[in-house]
Amino acid sequence: MKYRHFLGALVAVSATVSLAAEALADYPHSTVKLVTHSSPGGGTDVFLRKLSQHLGPIMGVNFVVENVRGGGGAKAMAVLANSPADGSIFYGTTPSYVNTSLLSSPEASFTDLDPVVNMFYDPQVVYVRANSPYQDLTDVVEDAKSRPQQVIVAVSTPSSLDRQVMEQFQTVTGTEVTILTHDGGGDVILNVLNGTAQVGIGEIAELRGQIDAGELRLITTYTDERLDLFPDVKTAKEQGIDLVVRKFRGLAGPKGLPEDVVTAWEEGIQKLLADPEFKAWYEGEGVIPAYLDQEGARALTAEFATEMKAFFTEYNIQAE
Amino acid sequence: MRGMLAISGVLFALALAYWLGADAIPKSRLGGMVGADGLPKLLAVSLGLLSAGLALQTLLEARKRRRPGAAPLPASETADTDWSGHAKAMGVIGIGAGFVLLLPVLGYVVSVMLLLIAVTAYSGRRPSVQTGLFAVGGGIFFYVLFVHLLKVPLPAGVFATLFSGAA
Amino acid sequence: MDGFIHALSAVTSWQILLAAGGGVLWGILGGALPGISPSIAMALLLPFTYDMSPLMALVMLGSVYIGAEYGGSIPAILIRTPGTNAAAATVIDGYVMHQQGRGGEALGLSLTGGTIGGLFGLILLATLTKPLSDLALMFTPPAYFALGLLGLSIIASVSEGSMVKGLIAGVLGLMLATVGTDPLSGVTRFTFGEPELLEGVHFILVMLGVFAVAELMSKLADNEPDDLVKPDTVSKLVLPSLSKLWSLRRAQAIGCAVGALEGPVPGAGGTVASFLSYNEARRWSKTPEQFGKGSEEGVIAPETANNVVTATALVPTLSFGIPGSNSTAILLGGFLIHGLQPGPLLFSTNPDILYGLFGGLFVANIMMFLIGIVILGPAIWLVNRPRPYLNASILALVFSGIYSINNSIFDLWVVLAAGAIGYVLRVLKFPALPLILGLVLGYMIESNYRRSLLLTQGDHAVFFQNGVSAFLMGCAIVVLVLGAYTEFRRFRREATA
Numbered sequence: 001m002k003y004r005h006f007l008g009a010l011v012a013v014s015a016t017v018s019l020a021a022e023a024l025a026d027y028p029h030s031t032v033k034l035v036t037h038s039s040p041g042g043g044t045d046v047f048l049r050k051l052s053q054h055l056g057p058i059m060g061v062n063f064v065v066e067n068v069r070g071g072g073g074a075k076a077m078a079v080l081a082n083s084p085a086d087g088s089i090f091y092g093t094t095p096s097y098v099n100t101s102l103l104s105s106p107e108a109s110f111t112d113l114d115p116v117v118n119m120f121y122d123p124q125v126v127y128v129r130a131n132s133p134y135q136d137l138t139d140v141v142e143d144a145k146s147r148p149q150q151v152i153v154a155v156s157t158p159s160s161l162d163r164q165v166m167e168q169f170q171t172v173t174g175t176e177v178t179i180l181t182h183d184g185g186g187d188v189i190l191n192v193l194n195g196t197a198q199v200g201i202g203e204i205a206e207l208r209g210q211i212d213a214g215e216l217r218l219i220t221t222y223t224d225e226r227l228d229l230f231p232d233v234k235t236a237k238e239q240g241i242d243l244v245v246r247k248f249r250g251l252a253g254p255k256g257l258p259e260d261v262v263t264a265w266e267e268g269i270q271k272l273l274a275d276p277e278f279k280a281w282y283e284g285e286g287v288i289p290a291y292l293d294q295e296g297a298r299a300l301t302a303e304f305a306t307e308m309k310a311f312f313t314e315y316n317i318q319a320e
Numbered sequence: 321m322r323g324m325l326a327i328s329g330v331l332f333a334l335a336l337a338y339w340l341g342a343d344a345i346p347k348s349r350l351g352g353m354v355g356a357d358g359l360p361k362l363l364a365v366s367l368g369l370l371s372a373g374l375a376l377q378t379l380l381e382a383r384k385r386r387r388p389g390a391a392p393l394p395a396s397e398t399a400d401t402d403w404s405g406h407a408k409a410m411g412v413i414g415i416g417a418g419f420v421l422l423l424p425v426l427g428y429v430v431s432v433m434l435l436l437i438a439v440t441a442y443s444g445r446r447p448s449v450q451t452g453l454f455a456v457g458g459g460i461f462f463y464v465l466f467v468h469l470l471k472v473p474l475p476a477g478v479f480a481t482l483f484s485g486a487a
Numbered sequence: 488m489d490g491f492i493h494a495l496s497a498v499t500s501w502q503i504l505l506a507a508g509g510g511v512l513w514g515i516l517g518g519a520l521p522g523i524s525p526s527i528a529m530a531l532l533l534p535f536t537y538d539m540s541p542l543m544a545l546v547m548l549g550s551v552y553i554g555a556e557y558g559g560s561i562p563a564i565l566i567r568t569p570g571t572n573a574a575a576a577t578v579i580d581g582y583v584m585h586q587q588g589r590g591g592e593a594l595g596l597s598l599t600g601g602t603i604g605g606l607f608g609l610i611l612l613a614t615l616t617k618p619l620s621d622l623a624l625m626f627t628p629p630a631y632f633a634l635g636l637l638g639l640s641i642i643a644s645v646s647e648g649s650m651v652k653g654l655i656a657g658v659l660g661l662m663l664a665t666v667g668t669d670p671l672s673g674v675t676r677f678t679f680g681e682p683e684l685l686e687g688v689h690f691i692l693v694m695l696g697v698f699a700v701a702e703l704m705s706k707l708a709d710n711e712p713d714d715l716v717k718p719d720t721v722s723k724l725v726l727p728s729l730s731k732l733w734s735l736r737r738a739q740a741i742g743c744a745v746g747a748l749e750g751p752v753p754g755a756g757g758t759v760a761s762f763l764s765y766n767e768a769r770r771w772s773k774t775p776e777q778f779g780k781g782s783e784e785g786v787i788a789p790e791t792a793n794n795v796v797t798a799t800a801l802v803p804t805l806s807f808g809i810p811g812s813n814s815t816a817i818l819l820g821g822f823l824i825h826g827l828q829p830g831p832l833l834f835s836t837n838p839d840i841l842y843g844l845f846g847g848l849f850v851a852n853i854m855m856f857l858i859g860i861v862i863l864g865p866a867i868w869l870v871n872r873p874r875p876y877l878n879a880s881i882l883a884l885v886f887s888g889i890y891s892i893n894n895s896i897f898d899l900w901v902v903l904a905a906g907a908i909g910y911v912l913r914v915l916k917f918p919a920l921p922l923i924l925g926l927v928l929g930y931m932i933e934s935n936y937r938r939s940l941l942l943t944q945g946d947h948a949v950f951f952q953n954g955v956s957a958f959l960m961g962c963a964i965v966v967l968v969l970g971a972y973t974e975f976r977r978f979r980r981e982a983t984a
Contacts, residue, residue: 072682072685075894100682103685104680105682186753193624209833212832213830213832341677345676348669352672352937352941373651410907413700420886420903435886439875440875440878454879458879470891472887
């Protein structure tokens with residue numbers, strides 16, 4: 001629950017055999033490092049390991065996942081910024097690397113890295129306990145209007161996207177709810193299950209077990225379109241609440257990557273997203289494929305950073 | 321006794337500095353009823369009061385001891401004036417600081433060997449072939465354990481770049 | 488009954504036995520190395536489990552967890568260096584026993600207590616999963632706050648005779664805990680722009696500084712003559728006899744109860760359980776004055792509790808799919824990588840894996856006992872080498888271990904600073920434990936206090952209206968009042984003497 005104190009940094013290098021790959025040596029390196037600040041078994045770690053498994057044969061490269069934990073991604077960003085821009089090392093990006101850069105003064109920030117591609121959005125969902133009276137977000141809005149500050153919404157960490165979107169929710173809908181922050185998604189689920197909070201914000205992957213068991217129920221998604229996995233769950237947009245969260249997952253590298261390397265990745269990732277086995281995995285995870293080439297990924301990161309910066313400034317959340 | 325009064329003073333100053341630090345924490349509307357500075361300020365006040373309490377307690381005990389027939393100070397109470405002992409103890413921190421400074425430069429293996437020989441010498445074992453062997457053997461042992469078995473990327477230092485340059 | 492058959496079929500497979508034995512051995516080694524926490528030891532093995540069968544992988548990860556939580560007590564007893572967070576309470580009496588030449592006995596107690604605790608926890612886990620998961624759900628923010636306060640109230644009993652100094656140390660610990668990101672608003676506090684401090688001061692750093700480094704410093708300050716090796720009078724492992732175990736039954740029962748109640752609560756973990764059971768064992772002991780002076784109960788109670796937690800901490804992971812600690816987060820990763828979704832349905836969809844895991848972990852606990860018997864003898868021999876060599880090795884071990892937590896030079900400075908502060912506290916006769924308690928519990932107390940007030944719009948009555956919270960607050964008040972009363976009596980006695 002409280003991972004705040006745990007900054008275990010370690011390198012779990014999976015042993016790989018490099019013989020088979022050398023045959024297809026289009027890519028300038030036979031071994032490529034993928035760095036994540038997530039711990040082994042964590043979200044981005046599992047994602048990168050799956051990616052290595054399926055992208056390896058496509059690009060003719062051996063991927064090695066390295067967990068560089070600590071400082072909310074500050075360590076990993078420093079490693080990347082100090083690495084050669086030759087295509088031998090990349091970083092699995094999530095919004096937290098931008099947030100860490102904005103909230104502290106790390107040695108290297110997200111602006112010292114260059115996005116390569118974007119692959120997915122993690123859909124942000126609103127959920128309730130199975131026996132809750134709420135059927136969709138409109139119900140929540142109505143209840144919040146009749147009982148200001150009485151509806152309790154559980155979100156994960158203070159600088160998370162969940163938090164930001166709920167602050168926006170209040171402005172957009174003209175309501176006042178109580179927003180309860182936690183140390184991570186797991187605590188949010190517990191506090192929705194035990195009735196401390198009436199509404200929770202989270203991601204599909206961590207909710208799956210509870211949804212399948214009928215303990216929790218999705219009521220709305222903050223996505224552009226309804227999710228394939230849950231076609232009956234309305235989006236916020238459909239209900240007239242214009243909130244869409246783009247929690248991205250992509251890759252970034254050191255600045256100044258050669259063009260052929262970027263092209264190899266853009267092509268490789270597009271093939272990967274079409275790969276049936278990989279597709280089966282990510283569809284089961286409930287993520288939305290959202291391929292963007294380097295230009296698109298750069299624009300996405302910049303836009304996201306601007307939004308977060310505005311949010312942090314508005315609420316006076318800043319580095320000392 | 322005078323030492324303990326000085327400590328109370330230091331703690332009080334710490335409480336004051338901590339209060340000022342807490343006061344400088346950016347105010348955010350998202351902090352809730354008790355803001356980010358709530359607990360820190362409470363702690364600063366508590367430490368201030370406790371340091372005053374410590375001073376008071378010290379004075380009271382000293383007065384009690386001055387009364388005729390009071391027991392002399394137990395030996396353990398006077399131990400804190402053993403300045404050469406304290407200096408020797410702080411030497412450990414000095415050796416440690418040396419190790420931390422050398423680690424990125426010399427790399428893990430060499431630094432650990434130096435650390436091992438420095439601490440054995442500091443603990444009273446004059447440098448000899450035996451302690452040298454211990455340091456070299458120990459350095460290799462720790463290197464194998466942490467870098468190879470546990471995969472900790474400890475700094476390799478300048479020697480690694482020399483070797484890789486030659487290869 | 489089906490569960491029992493699944494468990495039995497698992498433990499008769501040689502792969503599972505191999506996974507349990509190998510996992511426990513690796514775990515004990517990792518746990519015994521300061522800085523290599525149970526979760527790091529597990530994470531190091533995680534990549535090797537990808538190609539195993541799901542059951543074998545999970546048994547292996549679970550066995551590492553069990554071994555590591557036990558292994559932390561070995562250096563705690565022998566060199567005053569807690570190998571894991573939860574071994575901090577074992578340091579108090581375990582190391583004193585070692586200094587008295589009873590290190591072999593202390594190790595025997597911790598090994599036996601740990602094994603009994605681990606087996607007891609597993610039986611609870613297998614038979615009472617549902618009630619235990621209900622218990623986890625009862626912990627709302629006010630209850631966590633009260634639990635933190637109860638933990639903090641231990642300060643009153645560990646600093647008897649110097650209450651003011653104990654409280655000061657506690658406040659300093661709480662101050663350290665405020666460093667980092669504010670749990671509610673997200674603003675940063677006391678980080679001075681240093682990203683290494685964003686996630687706070689890791690308490691193992693402070694613990695190793697205050698215990699291990701400061702101990703080394705005092706040893707040198709006392710100027711012990713070189714080569715005066717005080718051999719352990721019994722320089723081999725001494726397992727407690729059955730009658731000895733029976734005489735320590737109360738402490739073990741307390742350890743089992745605290746571990747059973749604490750373990751399932753996410754975020755509370757083995758460290759809090761160890762401290763609470765140490766404190767309770769002392770309160771209910773017939774010889775409370777022995778605590779801190781080499782009490783056998785003071786070793787076996789926290790060690791039993793700590794290993795009960797290795798089993799009961801799996802409750803939220805298995806029944807909600809929510810890990811309550813870093814270690815169980817990695818175990819959860821082990822499930823997910825093999826396509827298994829822990830949660831309410833796991834018990835009906837994959838009972839073979841679940842009960843097979845219980846069976847494998849049962850074997851792991853027994854293997855832990857056997858492996859302990861083999862390796863503890865050499866461990867005792869090792870710490871009876873000449874002092875200069877031992878000093879040097881401890882310092883090198885502490886520095887290497889610290890570096891491996893975070894690959895950080897910064898952390899090494901933190902340990903050195905903590906060592907210097909720990910030494911000063913020692914010289915000035917400030918108890919060190921309150922500092923550790925404040926640092927461990929500060930975050931839990933503050934964040935849940937503020938969350939509770941958010942929930943009630945500032946109404947403090949919630950702490951007494953919530954059942955769990957009211958009960959825990961009551962316990963905390965009793966501890967505080969008793970502590971204050973003892974202190975008062977001491978003053979009176981001294982005044983009249």
